[in-house]
Amino acid sequence: MAEPLKILVAEDELVTRKLIEKFLENQGFRVRSFANGADAWSYFQSHPVNVVVSDWMMPDMDGLDLCRKVRAVSRDEYTYFILLTAMSRSHDNLHAAVDAGVDDFLPKPINPDDMWMRLRVAERIIGFASQVRALEQLIPICSYCKKVRNDSNLWQAVDSYLSQQTGRDLSHSICPECLERVFKEEVEELKREEE
Incomplete structure (x- = not known):
């Protein structure tokens, strides 16, 4: 020790x-x-x-x-x-x-x-x-789909797991990095329209 x-x-x-x-x-x-x-x-x-x-x-x-x-x-x-x-x-x-x-x-x-x-x-x-x-x-989380393994050894979506564990409601949004990565074409098109 x-x-x-x-x-x-x-x-x-x-x-x-x-x-x-x-x-x-x-x-x-x-x-x-x-x-x-x-x-x-x-x-x-x-x-x-x-x-x-x-x-x-x-x-x-x-x-x-x-x-x-x-x-x-x-x-x-x-x-x-x-x-x-x-x-x-x-x-x-x-x-x-x-x-x-x-x-x-x-x-x-x-x-x-x-x-x-x-x-x-x-x-x-x-x-x-x-x-x-x-x-x-530790909370086991799938490296691919990001589901979490709960205490019953079942896999569930991370948002429902967190909601169950904390008793809190979650809201969904898109962080700036994901917005850029996932919606890159749409973001570029919006930027062109603004110009």
């Missing part, structure tokens, strides 16, 4: 939070950290964040509630969510976390190599999500 990841850390245990902060900052990431999910959520609402690293069990708002709130927000950029846990990784716990929108897990105590690997994966996923979003913004 061109810019360093912006990482939000939510961890109620002070020593763990400070160790994570120091590790992330030493790796060149931009880090903001909070002692609970509620404060992290307040920050997330008004700041761009690429990755959330959150403890599962915290006061005020736990990691799953924070993740659910993050997933409920519609943003252009994908936010990768890593859940820290000392809890048993039971089948039910993992299903609850995945259902909440968690992307990855890190067991406590944190191993810096494991954290580094998760963040490399996060960078790739965020990059892929950005590429997909860019591709989704």
